[in-house]
Amino acid sequence: xxxxxxxRHAKSSWNDDSLSDYERPLNKRGKLSxxxxxxxxxxxxxxxxxxISSSSQRTRQTAKHFFKGFPGESPEIRFSQELYHANxxxxxxxxxxxxxxxxxxxxxxxxxxxxxxxxxxSGEARNMVTANFxxxxxxxxxxxxxxxxxxxxxxxxxxxxxEGFLKLLDD
Numbered sequence: 589x590x591x592x593x594x595x596r597h598a599k600s601s602w603n604d605d606s607l608s609d610y611e612r613p614l615n616k617r618g619k620l621s622x623x624x625x626x627x628x629x630x631x632x633x634x635x636x637x638x639x640i641s642s643s644s645q646r647t648r649q650t651a652k653h654f655f656k657g658f659p660g661e662s663p664e665i666r667f668s669q670e671l672y673h674a675n676x677x678x679x680x681x682x683x684x685x686x687x688x689x690x691x692x693x694x695x696x697x698x699x700x701x702x703x704x705x706x707x708x709x710s711g712e713a714r715n716m717v718t719a720n721f722x723x724x725x726x727x728x729x730x731x732x733x734x735x736x737x738x739x740x741x742x743x744x745x746x747x748x749x750x751e752g753f754l755k756l757l758d759d
Contacts, residue, residue: 598719600646621719622653634692641696642671676704710741720746
């Protein structure tokens with residue numbers, strides 16, 4: 589069985605007009621979202637997991653904040669230019685090349701590609717908001733066997749659906 593976790597980057601800042609889209613960092617709310625959501629995501633990880641992230645500044649920071657304080661050794665995070673604003677087929681190509689030694693794969697990226705991929709793999713149409721993750725399971729032993737409609741969504745979680753996060757924003 590394979591488990592795919594699609595994670596959209598956290599909220600980014602638009603305050604500095606001199607930065608390109610690629611260079612935009614997380615804002616305060618984005619960092620809070622990561623802190624609030626990370627343990628919810630961690631419960632879905634197997635001991636043998638892999639993280640592949642878009643190489644943009646906001647996805648790099650999302651990866652850093654989601655896995656800061658992770659128990660045991662800090663996980664390796666691979667950064668891929670191919671995932672920067674990738675469409676669903678581009679993301680699926682990255683998934684298909686993942687080593688089968690990993691039973692869980694975390695992809696950190698952008699919309700609309702993540703929402704589209706989540707839908708085509710699971711059949712559940714949901715828009716992925718910032719710091720949102722979708723967990724999709726497959727009855728396959730190889731990443732390259734994953735195809736449209738072959739997965740089952742087992743979790744879809746985002747900060748604003750939790751009262752505790754909304755209270756953090758009020759503080």
